[in-house]
Amino acid sequence: MAFTPSRPxxxxxxxxxxxxxxxxxxxxxIAAGILHVGDPVELLEGLLVNQPRPYxxxxxxxxxxxxxxxxxxxxxxxxxxxxxxxxxxxxEPEPDFAVVRGDLSAYRDRFPGPAEVGVVGEVCDTSxxxxxxxxxxxxxRAGISVYWIVNIPDRRVEVYADPDPAADPPAYRTxxxxxxxxxxxxxxxxxxxxxxxxxxxxx
Numbered sequence: 001m002a003f004t005p006s007r008p009x010x011x012x013x014x015x016x017x018x019x020x021x022x023x024x025x026x027x028x029x030i031a032a033g034i035l036h037v038g039d040p041v042e043l044l045e046g047l048l049v050n051q052p053r054p055y056x057x058x059x060x061x062x063x064x065x066x067x068x069x070x071x072x073x074x075x076x077x078x079x080x081x082x083x084x085x086x087x088x089x090x091x092e093p094e095p096d097f098a099v100v101r102g103d104l105s106a107y108r109d110r111f112p113g114p115a116e117v118g119v120v121g122e123v124c125d126t127s128x129x130x131x132x133x134x135x136x137x138x139x140x141r142a143g144i145s146v147y148w149i150v151n152i153p154d155r156r157v158e159v160y161a162d163p164d165p166a167a168d169p170p171a172y173r174t175x176x177x178x179x180x181x182x183x184x185x186x187x188x189x190x191x192x193x194x195x196x197x198x199x200x201x202x203x
Contacts, residue, residue: 020046023092043092044138051094052127058152061203062123066097066150069201073186073194078118079103085111086120088142093135096123096150099188114142118188121148128153136160141170146187155202157184 021029026043029035041048055063063082070080081098092111099119100112120139122131131149139147140163149158156179160172178184180202183195 018047020090021048022046023087023090026092042094043090044134046090056125059123059125062150062152062201063096065201065203066121066123069196070097070099073196075099075188075193077101078188078193081112086117086144087111087113088138091138091142093138095120095135097121097148099186114144117144119146119148119186120144121150123150123152125152132158136172137169139163140167140172141165147172148184150201152202155180155198157198157201159184161187 021043023043026035026048030037035041035048040051042051043049067080067082073080078099078101081100083094083096084098085092085094086098087110098112098117098121100107101116101118106112106116122135124131128149128151136147140160143163143165145161145163147160147163149160151158156177159176159178160174161176162173164171164173178198180199183197184201185192186194186196
């Protein structure tokens, strides 16, 4: 059984009565053809979670805007990734975008881990509550420094920083909202590498 982010989900995915997969088991299912690359699922906290695909027009348009916006930022020592997995203990989410340490050659045979992710981001419409609560908890638990939510309904970018993995539940200590007219700073290793106007992220 899988949860669909667009309908109500438990406050935590830590619920009884579900068998939890490891990342290794999840990958074996893909290798065996039980699951296929591109299937609309993610492994989150050991559970297979439905992801809505194809994306509806507002999300597809905003994802395209995000991709173009990041092309204009020089990322020395980092590179931009779109809709590719990040390997976390117990989870292998596929964020809509991420800025990852190093170049592509470092990830020929694996996905980046939390220590290699400078910024992770989700573009959301109907999945807003899920992305704030569940994805936020997962990314904070992994210690990923910065988490962006491109919030289409409210036309703003929510930036979460300073993760507290030991909190119950894990969470980010700070949230800053940026609206049209603002620019979102891209912070990598504690330094500002550039800035992206909100208007360039949400059409």
